[in-house]
Amino acid sequence: xxxxxxxxxxxxxxxxxxxxxxxxxxxxxxxxxxxxxxxxxxxxxxxxxxxxxxxxxxxxxxxxxxxxxxxxxxxxxxxxxxxxxxxxxxxxxxxxxxxxxxxxxxxxxxxxxxxxxxxxxxxxxxxxxxxxxxxxxxxxxxxxxxxxxxxxxxxxxxxxxxxxxxxxxxxxxxxxxxxxxxxxxxxxxxxxxxxxxxxxxxxxxxxxxxxxxxxxxxxxxxxxxxxxxxxxxxxxxxxxxxxxxxxxxxxxxxxxxxxxxxxxxxxxxxxxxx
Numbered sequence: 001x002x003x004x005x006x007x008x009x010x011x012x013x014x015x016x017x018x019x020x021x022x023x024x025x026x027x028x029x030x031x032x033x034x035x036x037x038x039x040x041x042x043x044x045x046x047x048x049x050x051x052x053x054x055x056x057x058x059x060x061x062x063x064x065x066x067x068x069x070x071x072x073x074x075x076x077x078x079x080x081x082x083x084x085x086x087x088x089x090x091x092x093x094x095x096x097x098x099x100x101x102x103x104x105x106x107x108x109x110x111x112x113x114x115x116x117x118x119x120x121x122x123x124x125x126x127x128x129x130x131x132x133x134x135x136x137x138x139x140x141x142x143x144x145x146x147x148x149x150x151x152x153x154x155x156x157x158x159x160x161x162x163x164x165x166x167x168x169x170x171x172x173x174x175x176x177x178x179x180x181x182x183x184x185x186x187x188x189x190x191x192x193x194x195x196x197x198x199x200x201x202x203x204x205x206x207x208x209x210x211x212x213x214x215x216x217x218x219x220x221x222x223x224x225x226x227x228x229x230x231x232x233x234x235x236x237x238x239x240x241x242x243x244x245x246x247x248x249x250x251x252x253x254x255x256x257x258x259x260x261x262x263x264x265x266x267x268x269x270x271x272x273x274x
Contacts, residue, residue, distance in 0.1 A: 001235065001240065001241060001242065001243070002244070003035075003036045003037045003243070003245075003246075003265045004038040004067075004245035005039060006018040006019050006040045006042065006247045007020045007023075007028070007041050007042070008042045009041065009048070010042055010043070010076065012076055013042065013071070013075055017188075017248055018250070019258050020258070021250070021254070022254075024041070024054055028057040028060075028063060029057075030254070030258060031063060032062060032063055034255075034262055035262060036258075036262060037063070037066075038245075039065060039066065040066045040068075040243070041065065042068070043072065044072045045072060045099070046102045049068070051106075054106075065107070065108040066108060067110065067210055067245070068102060068109070069113070070095065070099050070112055071111075073092060073095040074114040077091075077095070079115060080092055080114075080115055080116065081112070082116065082119065082127075082132055082162070083117060083131075084122035089131060092115055092117075092135070096110065096115060096139055097139055097142050100148075101146070103146075104146025108148070109148050109210065110143065110148075110150060110151065112152050114160075116152070117132075118160045118161045128162060129172070133178060136152060136173075141180060144179075149180050149182045150182075151182060151184040151209050152169065152182070153183070153186060154168070154169045154186075154189065155186075164189070165194060165200065166185055166200045166203070166204050167204060169183055173207060182209025182210070183207050183209055185201060185204065185211050187212060188214040188216070197230065198230035198233065201231065202234050202237060205238050206238065206239075208235070208240050209242060211240070211243065212245055213245055213246050213265060214246070219248055219251055220248050220251075220257045220258075221260070229268060244265055
């Protein structure tokens, strides 16, 4: 497993759970100096991601790009894949699709979290799930054209009413035959929704595509009450070799959050060594 840390480039999300908020250059430099393997970037849009600068920074600092988030589509523009208005759904598809292409050019995945939307009085659950399935099929195929998968993130009950539990989302993906899509398993959301985090990961098996390494209070692992030892053991048991990415609040400072995240990663991964 590999370590990653988040860099947010969306001013409207400055209060969000991302470690670095002061630009790509500062974020990549800090990530490399601390010893992370990769960065996970949240841009304002595909066009708003300075790809040449990013490519140069990754090369200079020996970092990989773990994933690219799409949440600005919701935060800045109110776009979602389950909106009642078909034109808005199409704009959401296009917004995500462009990020899929940018991420794919770096050999990275794109994340669908907040942009999944929710069912409401205007969109029944059945209709919302049809909209979601259609979008994931199309966008998953677009990711596959780059040799990548698309990441779908079940969120907690306060953020969506579509899928909150990992195994429910995995079963739905399998039952719908939706290919090229894996789950982003966020330990913060899982702490709210899962009775047993480790068992939930084992139930998802090879559909676990990415992990957000966060404690119960959305701070760095070790600053809350989540026992991550069984989580790491579960990931090892299913052969997961992807990223554990720190999507956490920059508390008490960004550097402190990053250091604690990496220290917790190293402590638990080192325990796997024979």
